[in-house]
Amino acid sequence: MKKVYFLIFSLIIISCENTQKNKIMPLVTIEKKAFGRTLDGVDIDQYILKNRNGMEISAINYGGIITSWKAKDREGNYKDIVLGFNKLSEYETESPYFGAIIGRYGNRIAKGKFTLNGEKYTLAVNNGKNHLHGGLKGFDKVVWDSKEVVEDMTASLVLSYVSNDMEEGYPGNLEVQVIYTLNNNDELSVKYEAVSDKTTIINLTQHSYFNLSADFNKNILDHDILINADSFLPVDSILIPTGEIRNVGDTPFDFRRPKNVGEEISNSNKQLMIGNGYDHCWVLNNQDQGLRFVASAYDSGTGRLLEVFSDQPGIQFYSGNFLDGTLKSKIGGIYDFRSGFCLETQHYPNSPNEKGFPSVNLNPGEKYMTETIFKFSSK
Numbered sequence: 001m002k003k004v005y006f007l008i009f010s011l012i013i014i015s016c017e018n019t020q021k022n023k024i025m026p027l028v029t030i031e032k033k034a035f036g037r038t039l040d041g042v043d044i045d046q047y048i049l050k051n052r053n054g055m056e057i058s059a060i061n062y063g064g065i066i067t068s069w070k071a072k073d074r075e076g077n078y079k080d081i082v083l084g085f086n087k088l089s090e091y092e093t094e095s096p097y098f099g100a101i102i103g104r105y106g107n108r109i110a111k112g113k114f115t116l117n118g119e120k121y122t123l124a125v126n127n128g129k130n131h132l133h134g135g136l137k138g139f140d141k142v143v144w145d146s147k148e149v150v151e152d153m154t155a156s157l158v159l160s161y162v163s164n165d166m167e168e169g170y171p172g173n174l175e176v177q178v179i180y181t182l183n184n185n186d187e188l189s190v191k192y193e194a195v196s197d198k199t200t201i202i203n204l205t206q207h208s209y210f211n212l213s214a215d216f217n218k219n220i221l222d223h224d225i226l227i228n229a230d231s232f233l234p235v236d237s238i239l240i241p242t243g244e245i246r247n248v249g250d251t252p253f254d255f256r257r258p259k260n261v262g263e264e265i266s267n268s269n270k271q272l273m274i275g276n277g278y279d280h281c282w283v284l285n286n287q288d289q290g291l292r293f294v295a296s297a298y299d300s301g302t303g304r305l306l307e308v309f310s311d312q313p314g315i316q317f318y319s320g321n322f323l324d325g326t327l328k329s330k331i332g333g334i335y336d337f338r339s340g341f342c343l344e345t346q347h348y349p350n351s352p353n354e355k356g357f358p359s360v361n362l363n364p365g366e367k368y369m370t371e372t373i374f375k376f377s378s379k
């Protein structure tokens with residue numbers, strides 16, 4: 001009898017220990033370390049979000065930049081698939097928005113001018129005659145407050161920033177939050193929230209440059225892209241949409257079935273010539289469905305598949321045409337022409353000046369809330 005009691009007692013102890021172990025070994029973690037100091041002396045931290053499979057995403061509170069993102073190939077190897085730098089100073093001085101949060105307005109606003117409720121506004125002009133990606137010091141170049149939140153199945157980095165009234169020319173004090181959440185399905189959700197005390201305009205996005213081969217010395221022309229869009233926005237010579245919404249049928253802009261980026265990129269097509277490749281906003285299908293599948297990218301060499309889900313009406317597919325070999329890669333070597341691509345979910349460029357485009361206005365009392373999910377798998 002004593003033996004039976006002892007056995008039951010031992011089993012209880014073992015099962016308690018296992019429960020303890022499960023508690024001690026969370027399925028997702030966040031590690032925080034120092035990343036560097038900005039040129040004006042602010043210490044910047046790096047947060048490493050890890051899930052139980054091996055996906056690892058590092059982000060810093062300067063610009064909310066995703067500095068590294070390890071995703072698995074078909075053999076199960078997790079490797080870094082985003083372009084970036086090793087040093088903070090490189091992000092501060094020469095980055096073409098690698099991995100950054102973009103705001104207040106992602107993409108271009110013609111001549112930096114728009115009218116809102118009868119008031120004329122002039123934004124910082126930083127791209128020829130135009131305003132691009134929030135101006136001279138957009139959200140990609142500010143220091144965000146940061147907070148880690150670990151729950152049973154998710155690890156989140158909550159980034160907050162208050163953009164003052166008239167910062168870069170935008171009206172209203174804007175309180176912004178961007179939340180990166182990693183789960184155990186190899187998905188990163190990016191949630192954007194904002195409120196303003198005056199009517200303003202807003203169009204936030206994430207500017208990671210992917211190269212799913214994990215070999216930044218290779219270009220991305222052999223990736224297969226799919227964009228769930230029946231039309232796109234043709235642009236003028238300075239990449240401002242003309243206002244026309246053009247059907248993709250019989251054009252190199254038809255990505256409704258997976259197509260190699262390189263397949264038609266060199267076709268003699270006026271729009272491709274203007275963009276020096278793909279650098280356009282697609283008008284996504286099923287806009288009334290909220291969060292839905294919008295695009296994917298696949299690298300047949302390694303088997304990595306990225307699927308993008310979003311509630312946004314548009315997506316800028318940029319084939320890295322301004323990369324020209326002058327920036328040094330974080331793995332040694334250089335970032336050559338088209339060595340990375342971006343899939344920036346967003347509202348259409350220059351919306352404040354196009355009545356036919358969905359509104360980007362945010363009024364006091366309203367809450368701007370949008371979400372995009374980047375899901376990785378391999379096949």
Ligand code: GLA
Pocket residue numbers: 096097107132239279280316318322342344
């Ligand atoms: C966006 C734009 C491009 C370019 C890059 C940054 O994707 O559409 O034209 O400005 O950002 O280099």
